[in-house]
Amino acid sequence: MTxxxxxxxxxxxxxxxxxxxxxxxxxxxxxxYAVLGVLLLVFLFPLAWAVSASFKPRGDxxxxxxxxxxxxxxxxxxxxxxxxxxxSWFGISVGVAVVATVVSVFVCALAxxxxxxxxxxxxxxxxxxxxxxxxVPFAVILVPLFILVVKxxxxxxxxALIVPWVAPAFGIFMMQQYIVQSVPDEILEAGRIDxxxxxxxxxxxxxxxxxxxxxxxxxxxxxxxxxxxxxxLVLVSDSSSYTLPVGLNTLFQAENRSFDLVLAGAVLxxxxxxxxxxxxxxxxxxxxxxxxxxx
Amino acid sequence: MTAVTTTVPAxxxxxxxxxxxxxxxxxxxxxxxxxxxxxxxxxxxxLYVLFMIVPVLAAVxxxxxxxxxxxxxxxxxxxxxxxxxRDTSFRTALGNSAVYVLVSVLIVVPCALLVAQALNARGxxxxxxxxxxxxxxxxxxxxxxALVYGLLLDRSYGVVNTxxxxxxxxxxxxxxxxxxxxxxxxxxxxxxxxxxxxxxxxLAALQAVPRELYEAxxxxxxxxxxxxxxxxxxxxxxxxxxxxxxxxxxxxxxxDEPYLLTRGGPGESTLSVAMFxxxxxxxxxxxxxxxAAGVVxxxxxxxxxxxxxxxxxxxxxx
Numbered sequence: 074m075t076x077x078x079x080x081x082x083x084x085x086x087x088x089x090x091x092x093x094x095x096x097x098x099x100x101x102x103x104x105x106y107a108v109l110g111v112l113l114l115v116f117l118f119p120l121a122w123a124v125s126a127s128f129k130p131r132g133d134x135x136x137x138x139x140x141x142x143x144x145x146x147x148x149x150x151x152x153x154x155x156x157x158x159x160x161s162w163f164g165i166s167v168g169v170a171v172v173a174t175v176v177s178v179f180v181c182a183l184a185x186x187x188x189x190x191x192x193x194x195x196x197x198x199x200x201x202x203x204x205x206x207x208x209v210p211f212a213v214i215l216v217p218l219f220i221l222v223v224k225x226x227x228x229x230x231x232x233a234l235i236v237p238w239v240a241p242a243f244g245i246f247m248m249q250q251y252i253v254q255s256v257p258d259e260i261l262e263a264g265r266i267d268x269x270x271x272x273x274x275x276x277x278x279x280x281x282x283x284x285x286x287x288x289x290x291x292x293x294x295x296x297x298x299x300x301x302x303x304x305x306l307v308l309v310s311d312s313s314s315y316t317l318p319v320g321l322n323t324l325f326q327a328e329n330r331s332f333d334l335v336l337a338g339a340v341l342x343x344x345x346x347x348x349x350x351x352x353x354x355x356x357x358x359x360x361x362x363x364x365x366x367x368x
Numbered sequence: 369m370t371a372v373t374t375t376v377p378a379x380x381x382x383x384x385x386x387x388x389x390x391x392x393x394x395x396x397x398x399x400x401x402x403x404x405x406x407x408x409x410x411x412x413x414x415l416y417v418l419f420m421i422v423p424v425l426a427a428v429x430x431x432x433x434x435x436x437x438x439x440x441x442x443x444x445x446x447x448x449x450x451x452x453x454r455d456t457s458f459r460t461a462l463g464n465s466a467v468y469v470l471v472s473v474l475i476v477v478p479c480a481l482l483v484a485q486a487l488n489a490r491g492x493x494x495x496x497x498x499x500x501x502x503x504x505x506x507x508x509x510x511x512x513x514a515l516v517y518g519l520l521l522d523r524s525y526g527v528v529n530t531x532x533x534x535x536x537x538x539x540x541x542x543x544x545x546x547x548x549x550x551x552x553x554x555x556x557x558x559x560x561x562x563x564x565x566x567x568x569x570x571l572a573a574l575q576a577v578p579r580e581l582y583e584a585x586x587x588x589x590x591x592x593x594x595x596x597x598x599x600x601x602x603x604x605x606x607x608x609x610x611x612x613x614x615x616x617x618x619x620x621x622x623x624d625e626p627y628l629l630t631r632g633g634p635g636e637s638t639l640s641v642a643m644f645x646x647x648x649x650x651x652x653x654x655x656x657x658x659x660a661a662g663v664v665x666x667x668x669x670x671x672x673x674x675x676x677x678x679x680x681x682x683x684x685x686x
Contacts, residue, residue, distance in 0.1 A: 105486055105489055105492070108486060109486055109487075109498050112483070112498075112502065113497075113498065113501055115560070116501050116502055116504065116505065116560070116564070117501060119513075119516045119517065119520060119560075120504070120508075120516070122516070122520065122527060123512075123515075123516045126519070134519075135519075135522070135525035135526075136525075138527065138530060180411045180412055180415070181412075183408045183409070183411060183412070184408060184409045184411070184412035186408055187404075187405045187406075187407075187408030187409040188405075188409065191404065191405035191408070192405075193405040193406065196405075199409065199413070202416075203412065203413075203416065206416065206420050207617070208613075208617055208669060208670060208673045209420065209424065209666065209669075210617065210620060210621035210642070210662075210665055210666065210669050211621060211642075212621045212623065212641065212642035212645050212646075212662055212665055213424065213427055213662040213663065213665055213666040214419075214420065214423035214424060214427060214662070215642075215645060215646070215649070215658075215662065216427065216430065216645065216649045216655055216658045216659050216662060217422075217423040217424075217426035217427045217430055217659060218419065218423040219649075220426070220430075220437075220655065221422065221423060221426060236415070236419070237415070237418075237419040239415060240411070240412045240415040240416055240419075245412060271402070271404035271407075271408075272404075272407075275408070296506070296507055299509070300508070300509040300510065302509070302510055302511060302623075302624050302628075303623050303624065303627075303642070303646070307646070307650060317509070317511075318509050318510070318511040321509075321511050321512070321515065322511055322628065325511075325515055325518075332515070332519055335515055336515070336516075336519075339509075339511070339512040339515050339516065342509060342511075342512060343507075343508050343509065343512055346507045346508065346509070347504070347507055347508075350503075350504070350507040351500075354500050354503075358499065358500075358503065358568055361568055361569065361572075362568055362569065362571070362572030363572070
């Protein structure tokens, strides 16, 4: 954060001063930063290694231990993009994730609003049923869902990779929590007096207020869809409509273990999610924490 | 399921209390009027019925049949379940999944709490850098993680063994080829992937604990450990319950890591229940059998989450 560099001088004199009388603060601090620093390395090393290895010639990936590739080469990337339908996998993964995210954010906001701001017969039961789906493992419905989708000729990836996943209970719960806390009833009341329909109130008055949590939910949903593996693995049989994870898996399972290509693919595949996360990290982390504390 | 009754009523008290009673008396009729709420939740429920209720019912039906995917399923009663009970592979898978669950709940969750405690240290610099970096594994695709760890842990060439060889002279540890070490390796990857994500929830909960509570406890002469057990743990109880139940459910249906890192091997020593289901259905065309295994998994997860919810909620009432 930016505050980090400038704040300490102020914080130390203002808030920190009285506590400084405790003598054991300093060694504790050193240990704290040491532990966190080691953890930082544990988290970053595998990633740094992968990025570095993806720029090394195949023969160097294991033999050279340096994190700086010398010589560095784009060969892995060029061969991956030249020999494999990488962009097609990439397009399907990103496309599916974007569509699923947009639809799911809307569905979750609608349902979350319905549960948060209305009283109606059966609400407790319906909410409970919705929430209970959080504890249904996906492996339970894997087989029947696959059969249903295939038998009703809906196994087109643009349908089957998206539609079953656009109404996650987690998202509805998150929206419901947020709406209860941050949308005042007075606004809805005023909207009704102005003669808006219930849907107009939702779209014009409520949705704009939900922007922070919609962002959090969107990132969450994008990550879920983009990274999902088991369902696309089962569903997609045609290699031209593989998603990225399935495509990379196939490459890696191939006989010559083309780890040079797969490393390059792994780095490229991580770009969209890391980018989305870094751009919207505040919203995501705060959205998740808000749900946790209030829930 | 009971999480509903425990979590939801916990919400309103956090909202400013003044708004609630007034709203209740005045706005009952307009808010409940008409079919608007049903229309708002309708899209969710249509999808929910089609892609959750119907498949669950279909799973129960399929589990009572024998079917290779062609023609019509043959009804065989409870035979699949009887076969499952005798199937050593299924027992192995249940045992392995139990290991993954225990690792998640007893190692990953406490580690996440420790990390959150560290991140909650007063005046910590670069807190966001740590928080964001620890979260990154959750952002990456499991295939990317499995690929990188598969190469790092490679028996002959992996960096991990190279380092061990240089430092201690022990090399060639077969991380993914030894039945016990493979479980250790998968557990480590689980820890690496989940700990930062879960610590976000703990950190938020810790930050919400009023400082005065700690100060009061310190005045009473409570040491750090005692403050942790008497102040921190009770205060973060609801979040802990949420984290434990979520981790339990995710670990019980673990598929990606064992499938990608070891293919369930060596032998079946890392085979999870979800992999067992996948293998039965899509490699062996035993669709009814796979569905039965799914129903068993469902029952186990359901019962255990109920128990967890109850146990954790009792702790909270105290």
